[in-house]
Amino acid sequence: MVRVIKQETYDEVVKENIEELEMSPEDAIEDAIKQFEAQGVDLTNIIKDLVLNDTSDMILSCLKKLETASKDNKNCENIPHILEKLKTELDKDIARRIYAAKQNAYSILLDLMKSNKNDINILKPALKTMTSLMNGHPDLLDMAGIEFQMQILDQETNVSVIQVLLRWIRQCCIKHEVNRQNLFNADILNRLKIILAKENATGSEMRDACGVIRALVLDDDLRHEFGKAHEHATHIARACLSVATGLLSKFKDDKGVVGDIMLTIATLVVRNEFCQEVEDAGGLTYILDVMINHPDTEKLNWQALKLLKALAGNDNVKAHIVTSGSAPLIVSAISRFKSSESVVAAGFSCITALTLKSSSNAGVFYDCGAPFIIIDAMKQFPKSENVIRHACQAIRNMAVRNNAESREFVAYGIESLLNDALKIHGSDDVKDEIKAALRDLGFKVQLKEQWLGKGVGLKND
Structure with a gap:
């Protein structure tokens, strides 16, 4: 069970280090952190450098000024500056945000926005400050x-x-x-x-x-x-x-x-019908145009691959995606961005979805040189569980109904690559995917029976 302490408890230890052990403030803070962490205390919600810069006074001061301003609507010209100072403190860490929340910051900011909803110069910075306050703290x-x-x-x-x-x-x-x-x-x-x-x-x-x-x-x-x-x-x-x-x-x-x-x-x-709706609205054409017109934009290609994979949930759309010429674009994207783990994983996932229960689609990917590209990309990320998992799934779907074509994987040395991956990920969840890929490619693999039973006959009373 995680142990937590109050801000006051932490501050007392730091002050003791300074006053009784004559440590510098920096050393006192470092020692206090080590002490509490050794005891298994979670310091996430603690402002650790309070003794160096009394942030709490600044946060409290800002909140009091804002509370007063929201009630009497005076000195409004200073409010944006106060909000900016408060936002700067809140953006430093979650501990300051939690401290401010305990000082009723949410209600103060909400009241301020309500009383100044027609004043953009106050409303806009107040919204920004509220967003900072609730970053990682949405319960408010x-x-x-x-x-x-x-x-x-x-x-x-x-x-x-x-x-x-x-x-x-x-x-x-x-x-x-x-x-x-x-x-x-x-x-x-x-x-x-x-x-x-x-x-x-x-x-x-x-x-x-x-x-x-x-x-x-x-x-x-x-x-x-x-x-x-x-x-x-x-x-x-x-x-x-x-x-x-x-x-x-x-x-x-x-x-x-x-x-x-x-x-x-x-x-x-x-849902199935939503995939069809996107295609009917011309979505597939737009996606392929994006991949053609922006071949060097990594993030955009990753997003396009994610969408193609999602649309492949509909069998009719899946077939149309491949017949529309997406396979060469997908393989090319993986090749161009083979140093990007996110693009490679998304590309493998897309191939997996498009070749699921479709030997004809798998054949198209063989024709595009997918086996070599998949193996080449796998070599870039031998330790990535995400890449290896999606690669094995893609290999399985391409091989399971295309035994003759699957020899391409064998020719490019997939067996040694998968066995090396098994050594690295032997204790991970991905090991079963690696073994399944070896099995579906016809290689020797040791499969472990998950349940052997006790050899006791069942009785039917």
Whole structure:
């Protein structure tokens, strides 16, 4: 069990080191940290350098000034400067953010924004400061905060304010299932749809809206065994998928926006019909155009591969992806970015999805020289569990129904490569994938029976 202490306890030990042992402040801090860590104490929430720079006084001072300003609306010209000072402190570490939260920072900032919602010069920096406060600490959001967020989305016309607000909302969704569900119940979906459908929407605005959409379909809160990520993705897809696909054409010259849109669509195509809807809207053509027109942009190619893999969940779309000429583009992307672990893993995963139960698709990848490229890329990351797993899955799908063509893997020395990987990852979860690839290629492999039984006959009473 993790042990925790209060800030005061830590400060007392540091002061004792300085006063009784005559240590310098730096040495006193280092010694105190070693003491507590040796005792198994988690110091994540502790401000460790408080004795060098009394941050707590600055945070408290800023909060008191903001609280006073929100009540009497005086000295408003100083508020942006105070907010900036507070944000700078909050951005330093989670310990300062937790300390500020204990000093009622959330309520003070929310009251300040409510009383100055028509003053952009205060509202905008206040939103930024609130986002910093809740970075890694989303539990602070309450229904009053959600109501205010929806109110600003409905009433505010300044694009820069909307963007900052969307970043705050996104921060509230990360690792917090309850916040995601409460925001969804507050009808954030229709408000996001309005932003996506705006004729004069800017690219940066689209990116922030897409960021919120992806955050709403996360399933990263360990405190909740069952979330609503799939349900949220389904609702959003039905409302926004065709609109989002159309944006690929609208922002085709903006690499950052196109990449974010592709990644967002990939998180939404959680059902068979959604994959078909994206293709019907011309999505496949846009994706392939991106890979053709931006061959040297690593992130964009990674995002395109992720989306192609997601769309391959529909068998009809999967077949069309390959017949549309995507196989050479995928193989080429893996080859060009073979030093990028993320692109290589995404490429292998894409090949796996496209060749699943499809010998004809696998044949196309053989014709494109995929075996050599897969082996060459695997050599770049022999210790990467992620790359080796996806590579083995791709090899299996390409080999299992194409015994004759699979000899290409043998000719390029795949056996020794897989056996070397087995030595490195023999104790990892990926070892079963390596053994399965060896088996499907016809090599000798020692398979362990998971359950042998005790040799006792069963009785039927």
